[in-house]
Amino acid sequence: MSSKVLLTGGAGYIGSHTYVELVAAGLEVVIVDNFSNARRDVLDRLEIITGAKVTCYEGDVLDAGFLDQVLAENAFDAAVHYAGKKAVGESVENPLDYFRTNCVGFSTLLAALDEADVRRVVFSSTATVYGKPDILPLPENHATRPESPYAENKLICETLLRQLKTSDDRWSYGILRYFNPAGAHPSSLIGEDPNDIPNNLMPYIARVATGDLARLRVFGDDYDTPDGTGVRDYIHVVDLAKGHIQSLRKLIDKDESHIVNLSTGTGYSVLDMLRAYEKACGKTLPYEVTGRRAGDIDGFWGDPTLASNLLGFKAVRDLDDMCQTSWNWVSRKTNSRNRP
Numbered sequence: 327m328s329s330k331v332l333l334t335g336g337a338g339y340i341g342s343h344t345y346v347e348l349v350a351a352g353l354e355v356v357i358v359d360n361f362s363n364a365r366r367d368v369l370d371r372l373e374i375i376t377g378a379k380v381t382c383y384e385g386d387v388l389d390a391g392f393l394d395q396v397l398a399e400n401a402f403d404a405a406v407h408y409a410g411k412k413a414v415g416e417s418v419e420n421p422l423d424y425f426r427t428n429c430v431g432f433s434t435l436l437a438a439l440d441e442a443d444v445r446r447v448v449f450s451s452t453a454t455v456y457g458k459p460d461i462l463p464l465p466e467n468h469a470t471r472p473e474s475p476y477a478e479n480k481l482i483c484e485t486l487l488r489q490l491k492t493s494d495d496r497w498s499y500g501i502l503r504y505f506n507p508a509g510a511h512p513s514s515l516i517g518e519d520p521n522d523i524p525n526n527l528m529p530y531i532a533r534v535a536t537g538d539l540a541r542l543r544v545f546g547d548d549y550d551t552p553d554g555t556g557v558r559d560y561i562h563v564v565d566l567a568k569g570h571i572q573s574l575r576k577l578i579d580k581d582e583s584h585i586v587n588l589s590t591g592t593g594y595s596v597l598d599m600l601r602a603y604e605k606a607c608g609k610t611l612p613y614e615v616t617g618r619r620a621g622d623i624d625g626f627w628g629d630p631t632l633a634s635n636l637l638g639f640k641a642v643r644d645l646d647d648m649c650q651t652s653w654n655w656v657s658r659k660t661n662s663r664n665r666p
């Protein structure tokens with residue numbers, strides 16, 4: 327497959343890992359990023375990992391003129407779209423800001439792509455679009471009940487892609503609903519590095535392991551799960567990234583649109599994650615059980631069957647690999663923009 331792909335948000339956590347896998351698969355990739363939540367030196371690191379020069383345009387997906395210029399200078403076969411905001415709590419506080427970046431940004435990109443005759447899009451969506459599960463594991467045909475502006479934004483973008491396809495059959499889309507990404511690249515050169523105190527479990531545990539945060543707060547141990555703590559479907563970011571290659575193949579080679587979960591099908595509890603991380607970093611990690619976090623649910627994991635049947639996708643990296651690569655990444659001091 328020698329095709330040229332536009333990768334928006336390619337300097338971010340999942341985007342950068344996807345860049346590596348796309349290049350390894352023989353694709354030519356051009357990154358667009360505004361660096362609002364990514365470091366510029368990610369590009370140097372991507373060059374070290376891939377051994378090839380990175381092409382990146384710095385700019386915003388809300389800037390139609392900028393997108394037109396990028397599209398005029400490159401003949402793309404497809405786009406993979408990550409550029410967006412992803413903090414659920416922040417989306418509740420700033421719904422306008424979220425709508426603008428996530429929905430208006432995406433529709434601006436789609437209009438520019440249409441104009442440039444590029445009509446294959448892989449979209450980074452989220453399993454949060456399902457809301458509270460009626461059944462587990464969650465299949466793709468489960469009802470969608472977004473419970474936050476962020477989840478609603480993602481669902482609106484999914485709907486827009488489906489409507490575009492209905493309006494013009496030349497469009498094809500791969501909508502990928504991610505479960506909980508974790509881990510880092512085995513090179514320890516790229517990984518997750520949140521700007522503020524992390525909201526998510528894995529980066530929070532990582533900061534406890536580095537000593538930057540005193541202890542993990544376990545948000546409730548009275549859930550209906552084996553050990554009482556919340557259970558989620560953690561998927562290695564490298565597996566997640568590889569899923570995009572299979573999705574693109576389906577669009578470029580077969581012209582088949584799809585909506586699939588990127589999940590492992592296995593759930594781990596908060597305490598499972600803490601124990602696995604302790605094993606990886608070789609330390610005991612302090613924690614205290616506090617009250618439940620508003621909006622949290624007992625268990626949430628995906629059905630990976632459709633991704634396997636349709637795309638041949640299977641997550642193969644286990645929990646120990648997620649924790650070990652995360653620890654290798656965060657324990658290198660030069661990797662974090664937040665540590666002295």
Ligand code: UD1
Binds near residue numbers: 453528542546619622
């Ligand atoms: C969150 C987001 C979701 C996003 C996903 C992956 C919310 C409501 N949902 O889901 O949109 O797709 O991350 O990025 O924010 N926990 C603790 N202590 C902590 C942090 C988390 O005990 O400091 C627990 C939570 O209660 C939960 C589990 O760890 O049981 C996972 O939490 P988190 O990493 O925030 O992911 P989700 O809540 O699944």
